[in-house]
Amino acid sequence: MLPFANDYSRGAHPKVLQALVDTNMDAQPGYGQDDYTKRAAQKIKTACQMPDAEVFFISGGTQTNQVVISNLLDGDEGVVAADSGHINFHEAGSIEYTGHKVLTLPGENGKVTAKNLQAYLEAWQADENHGQMVAPGMVYISFATEVGTLYSKQELAALSKVCRTNHLTLFMDGARLGYALMSPENDLSLADIAQYCDVFYIGGTKVGALAGEAVVFTQHNVPKRFTTKIKRQGAMLAKGRLIGVQFDALFTDDLYFQISQHAIDLAMKLRQALKDKGYQFLIDSPTNQQFIVVDNKQLPELKKQVDFSFWENVDSTHTAIRLVTSWSTTEDEVDALIAVL
Amino acid sequence: MLPFANDYSRGAHPKVLQALVDTNMDAQPGYGQDDYTKRAAQKIKTACQMPDAEVFFISGGTQTNQVVISNLLDGDEGVVAADSGHINFHEAGSIEYTGHKVLTLPGENGKVTAKNLQAYLEAWQADENHGQMVAPGMVYISFATEVGTLYSKQELAALSKVCRTNHLTLFMDGARLGYALMSPENDLSLADIAQYCDVFYIGGTKVGALAGEAVVFTQHNVPKRFTTKIKRQGAMLAKGRLIGVQFDALFTDDLYFQISQHAIDLAMKLRQALKDKGYQFLIDSPTNQQFIVVDNKQLPELKKQVDFSFWENVDSTHTAIRLVTSWSTTEDEVDALIAVL
Amino acid sequence: MLPFANDYSRGAHPKVLQALVDTNMDAQPGYGQDDYTKRAAQKIKTACQMPDAEVFFISGGTQTNQVVISNLLDGDEGVVAADSGHINFHEAGSIEYTGHKVLTLPGENGKVTAKNLQAYLEAWQADENHGQMVAPGMVYISFATEVGTLYSKQELAALSKVCRTNHLTLFMDGARLGYALMSPENDLSLADIAQYCDVFYIGGTKVGALAGEAVVFTQHNVPKRFTTKIKRQGAMLAKGRLIGVQFDALFTDDLYFQISQHAIDLAMKLRQALKDKGYQFLIDSPTNQQFIVVDNKQLPELKKQVDFSFWENVDSTHTAIRLVTSWSTTEDEVDALIAVL
Amino acid sequence: MLPFANDYSRGAHPKVLQALVDTNMDAQPGYGQDDYTKRAAQKIKTACQMPDAEVFFISGGTQTNQVVISNLLDGDEGVVAADSGHINFHEAGSIEYTGHKVLTLPGENGKVTAKNLQAYLEAWQADENHGQMVAPGMVYISFATEVGTLYSKQELAALSKVCRTNHLTLFMDGARLGYALMSPENDLSLADIAQYCDVFYIGGTKVGALAGEAVVFTQHNVPKRFTTKIKRQGAMLAKGRLIGVQFDALFTDDLYFQISQHAIDLAMKLRQALKDKGYQFLIDSPTNQQFIVVDNKQLPELKKQVDFSFWENVDSTHTAIRLVTSWSTTEDEVDALIAVL
Incomplete structure (x- = not known):
């Protein structure tokens, strides 16, 4: 066949797997405190050209979306997404599980546009009943989108501007970030993304790792005691090294x-x-x-x-x-x- | 002005208020175990022509929707509603707060139609990824709807049939039930509603009471230890009599x-x-x-x-x-x- | 008998009920925006000798505890209470329902003592694994306690000091506040309570009202968009006047x-x-x-x-x-x- | 050092790691539908001498406890545990996060005893207010316990009997199951555990795997659409093979x-x-x-x-x-x- x-039908890229083999018997602290995880975080910050960024590793995409979104939203806030957004359809209600509504906008080729978002925010503001409605607190986008499309630099910049003007967090799901970045039609760099997004993740599971996504916070906006919160949501691996080692390999020599x-x-x-x-x-x-x-x-x-x-x-x-x-x-x-x- | x-801009109907005055100094058990509450439940069962129905009283509409929906859905299930449904817009995300998604269908004059529902269920079933999607577990309708329209007897019967064939609970929000029933264009009786719906509520807050909605379960489908669950969600009044007395008055002499x-x-x-x-x-x-x-x-x-x-x-x-x-x-x-x- | x-076995105090009768046909805005609610809030602030306090009305004690605690705690925080605390035993797990743990201390005559609290906080801090434990974020006390005892002014002051030093919110459940204040052995005034507590509630349900508790925030610490959050948890009455009118009466002429x-x-x-x-x-x-x-x-x-x-x-x-x-x-x-x- | x-300070047992290397490039379906996962499940059922058991794989212990407990408890139920139980202390409130209370009993050498449990259940039943209390729905035990102790066959049989008589699910956290089974003082076999427990897990993370726990349901008691529920809680790995391959190796030749x-x-x-x-x-x-x-x-x-x-x-x-x-x-x-x- x-x-x-x-x-995600095969294991890990051979170099990634070899890194797991090579480091296997090295005794390291648990819960992401190991040297490999620290090194991977450092390499990612370098790749993002953002030394002040803060990097966390979580084992899968649904879990990453769930942990990031639920901990950055205020209680009564919801997350705005394109109706085709992964969190809206194919994650089994994992955002609602955390108590938050997914507020959908009609996607244009799978994308949230600055114009649609602006119109939505204005209508919400103008609605005299908005005190009884879920408040938009974040915008979720995917890059590449669920239908394989890309945000241009201009589109992402415009979206980022609307978000920042309206105090909404802009979060990018980068489950397929590598495949987006290397597209011949892409004009965004990893550094651009770190500039325009408030938080995003670099997908590993679909790009060469056995499991693992790297979440990058770019605005000193890590939730207080975030590792405890990750643990509370069941998303903390005892052997955090499993992800750290793999990302260390992935971000070595541009792999x-x-x-x-x-x-x-x-x-x-x-x-x-x-x-x-x-x-x-x-x-x-x-x-x-x-x-x-x-x-x-x-x-x-x-x-x-x-x-x-x-x-x-x-x-x-x-x-x-x-x-x-x-x-x-x-x-x-x-x-x-x-x-x- | x-x-x-x-x-809901005025207090209670004078006869309802008088009942509160008349019963005020009668010492009664708390938490809905009082005689008035029992009497009101009995009168409602009679009005529904359903002696086996089970009746509970909750203080407001949002709370009633929240308690009923969250306790009748299985963990991974969502509730289907018209996009104009009150639970989807003007209840501040109270369903998502309980961990469940509102699955919206385009409303036709504010209504969920049997045809749209059937098409939705078939599409869901046909989608090979539905194991990663929220499963429909209930249908929520309002009568009268949020835009003042009515389900005809034929429409409700058809919807009920689709629900029962597909093992979905049919829940009617009757915040304005009285005003729907007495419309010159209505052809549904309270007894019809009890037959077609699996659970519904008779609104008091908007129809003469200070507060209170009467939830009617028609299919021996009351969640186990339901009063404890009501309490757990903060929806149990110590003086349950407040609602019982009012509904007792409302269902006396067809008030x-x-x-x-x-x-x-x-x-x-x-x-x-x-x-x-x-x-x-x-x-x-x-x-x-x-x-x-x-x-x-x-x-x-x-x-x-x-x-x-x-x-x-x-x-x-x-x-x-x-x-x-x-x-x-x-x-x-x-x-x-x-x-x- | x-x-x-x-x-809570009888209705409302006759003067409270009369106020409901007298105001019944006055048309007023819903959701607590009515004149009576505003007047009641004003009177309570006066009674607390704290013009800057902010007052909200919620229909029952369990609901009030649930709404206040869940909205003032950060995600991974728990609330410290005496093991005999109402929230720990007789509220059907309503705090856990909101995702938060009740952290229990052995009560001394039903009370949390400053000494026990201090020892608990020190032990938590000293525990090298506390990053994997629920963090204490609030202290819950009852006045009078569940076993009818009282905090002295000295005890409350000491507790307040430990809380403020450690950035914990001090929350007093005053379901029976009136009965505590009027005890011959009490030396605390309402103004003292407003000074020492960060948030507390004045119980109405058990002290002359049909339903209703008045929550007083004393530190400009009302959660953002609090009324939306109250609505989201199902705790917002459409006819907020029901509680406002009653508290207006209760705080007229020292009733x-x-x-x-x-x-x-x-x-x-x-x-x-x-x-x-x-x-x-x-x-x-x-x-x-x-x-x-x-x-x-x-x-x-x-x-x-x-x-x-x-x-x-x-x-x-x-x-x-x-x-x-x-x-x-x-x-x-x-x-x-x-x-x- | x-x-x-x-x-959990080192990677995986060399044979486990070799299995990952050997199977790496074999394309397989995602989400636990791969051949290795099926084979591992089969081997575990054989090891348990229970062909009808149902086996699921989840990536870590906290997550496993969270997913199993929250999906087997009814809404208002809590889980009974020894006060030293891992879920009560060192999992950051992950059970409360799902809305459920941990009901603690004083541990005897870290164990829940049949006698203590029986006394607790009788007291709960006798308490006239238990309708306002969290209902016990499950008993959580660890084997080995958090303090390294063991349940004897007699103790586990007695506990199981009390649970089944009272319709409580008995759940064993086997994060260290291998180390318990091989203790010179142990008299329980894996087959005994499958007989006495309603659900338990075989720990991989601490016993030779990079990550992964195998949950065994022994009573045809798998929650409906369980994989969707696992996904909803963020606990479903896209590459389920990662765990399947490892358990396949661990249960080959008694490894x-x-x-x-x-x-x-x-x-x-x-x-x-x-x-x-x-x-x-x-x-x-x-x-x-x-x-x-x-x-x-x-x-x-x-x-x-x-x-x-x-x-x-x-x-x-x-x-x-x-x-x-x-x-x-x-x-x-x-x-x-x-x-x-």
Whole structure:
């Protein structure tokens, strides 16, 4: 089977795994106090060109979103997201579990726009009943988005400005940050992101690690006693080193960016081939997720040879599917996929 | 000032207040174990023509919605509601506070339709990722709705059927139940509602009481140790008699229905006068809430003489306002209002 | 039956009820924005000799504790209480419901002492694992306590000092504040309490009202958008006037204090009679709750004539019971009770 | 430094790590649907001699306790634990975070006894106010306990009987299950535990894995849609294989038991040496944790050579410390430690 269903079907990048092997018998303190975690945090701050940033490691994306959002919102505040936002759909209500509402805006290609946000805030302010409504306290965006699209530098700057003017925290879910950054259509750097966002995370699980996301606070805005709060929400690994070692490896010699580039190169090759074959795209994505519309008659045969993701029913005879590359995809696999399609 | 802003601006209906006076010095057990509460529950079961129903009293609408919904949903379930549903907008995130998501459907005149619900359930079932999504566990409807509209008997029956086929609890918010039942366009009886809904509440706060809503469970579906759960959520009055006495009075000699009829008669008089004067209606409501569009130039003068509710901005020069009658509205007040408009 | 089971078995003090009657048909804004609520808040600030205090009204004690504690604690903080504290035992886990732990200290006659608190804080600080423990964020005390005892001025001052030195909020549950203040053994004034506590509430439900507690914030420490937060927790009455009118009456012409004095006078008469009859006291209470030990053989006869509260099993042949006076107790009732005992 | 502070200071057992290396590039479904996870579950069921058991994998102990307890308790129920229970002290209020109270019983050598539990349940039942109290719904025990002690077969059987008679779930935290099972003083088998407990977990993090605990439900009592609930609480790893592969290795050729035996052998050697040297034991533990009292004057020198855990202040001149062996401790390290002490 050709593995294109997602970007988390294999283990860790060999260099990341080797780092776990190499450090395995070194006795270290628990709960993220180990040397590897400290070193990884340092390297990430350097990569962000922000020495004052504060970095924490959490084991998965849903958990990271949950811990960050719930601890940065005030009790009666909600988080604004595009209706297609991961926290709104595919995280099983994990934000509501913490007592907070997800306030949805219609996404434009999966994105929250400064204009939509501004209009929403003005309408909320003008509503004489807003004292009985959830107050917007944060804006959640994904980069790349759930549908593989990108914020341009101009778009992110505009969004950041609206957020800061209105005292809303801007939080970026970077589960696929590497694949976004290395897209040929991207004009944002990691340093830009650190400047425009108040908090964001650098995804590891989908970009070469067994597990782990690196949360970066950029505004001296870490919640008080944050590690205790992480623990309280069950999100603290005893062997924090498991994540620290992996991020230390990922941020050594630009490994994170190189393996992301590899996935993007293969995704762009696939995209071109799909275009050449005349496939209709559900949405035009310049990142590692490609969404195409296929005739339902094609599906049984396809399922025999390819692991892909069901995305949505387009009409009674067509289905949108998702094809995903990752750090572990090989050129042979892409070629074989192209041959099958 | 003419009081048309809402249906809770005055105290209690004089007969309800008198009942509080008459019973005041009678020593009774606390926490809803008093004789008046028991008597009120009995009268409500009779009015519902359902001797097996179980009745509980809670002090306000938001609290009732919160207690009922959170205790009938399983952990990972959400409640389906029209996007205009009170729980979705004007209850400050009180459902999310309990850890559950409000799953919205586009309302049709403020209503959840059987067709929309069926389509939603089928799409959810067909989505291969639904294991990572909030599961629908209940449907919340309001009767009358937030925009003053009514479910017909046929509509409610159809909705009930979809719910029962799919093992969803059907819950009716009856904050304005009296005003709905007495509308000339209504064809549902209290007994019908008890048959079609799995749980519903009969609003007191807006229909003649100082505070209090009567929750009716119709399917032997009261959560285990429900009074302890009510207490745990802070919703148990020590002097439960306060609500019991009032509902005992409201369900004596059809008082609840008579005072609702009074409000509806005046609302229909107002509605006709508004039509005669050529006002545009935001929505055509056959109940005690009337929604009209007024020229913004009219507002300053209107505000001097009438307490009304801002509803929404229609365009840059027009505003929708809400005018509400209640058990306490007098014919003189309606006449004066008509004269002003 | 002689009603000595509790202090909430009857309705409202006649003057309080009359105020509800007198104001009934006056149309007023909802949600606590009415004139009566504003007037009551003003009178309470005057009574506290603290013009800068901020006053909110909530319908019951459990709810008040829940709303105040959960909104003043940071996420990972808990509230310190005596093990006999009402929030620890008889509120059905309502604090844990909000996500916070009740951290218990052994009570001394139902009280948290400055010495015990100081020792607890020092031990917590010294524990090298306290980063994985709930942090103390508030101290909860009751006045009068659950067992009818009082904090002296010296004790409260000492406790307040430890709290302020350690940045803990001191919160007093005053469900029975009137009965505490009017005890012959009390040396605290309402103004003292406002000085020493950061937030406290003046109980209405047990002291002459149908429902309602007045929360007083003394340190400009009202949580941001507090009314929205109250609404979100289901604790906002649409007809806030119900509580406002009652507190307005209670704080007119010292009614609150007079009716409390009445209950205390009768309790002291009862206490003396019990002493004269040789009853053993479970605890010596100078307030409106009296706790005595009775032979189990006495119970069946007693139950026929007196409503009292079971308190605890003392040994296999003796039971502690609670006898409570209130604003509504009559001297005849006390005489009859003494005759029965 | 000699690493005796805890049992999670090193990575994974070499065979466990090798399994991660060997399976690394095999593409597998996410979220615990991979072959390794299924195989590990099967092997655990075999080891438990319970083919009908259901097994789930969660990344850490606090998270496992949180997910299991919150999803098996009804809303108003609490979990009974020894006052020394991990969930009561060192998990940062993670149970209260889910809305549930930890109901503490005085531990006897860290254990909940059948007798204490029975007395607690009878007192609760006899308390006429228990409708306003948190209801006991589950009993939480640790094996080995937090102070290294063991339940005998007789003790566990008795506790199980009280739980089943009273419809309480019996849940065992087995973070150190391997070290308990291999103690020379243990008479319980894994199959016994599966028989007596309704749910328990087999700890991986402290027994040879990088992360991961295996939860075993023994009574067809898995919460409905449990994986969605796990996801909602942020506890679902995308690469579930990370835990599955490790447990597959741990339950191949009795590795889990062998490496536990190794740690116990070294702990018993250390214990005997400590006895020979005349150390006072804070508690007599037959497992991998040893608690001794040391003179504070000894501490500075000790800290230079040994990583140990502070346990508690015994008196002004003595401190209790904890020394822990694990699968990774070497005999040389134990000999060196003995030489230092």
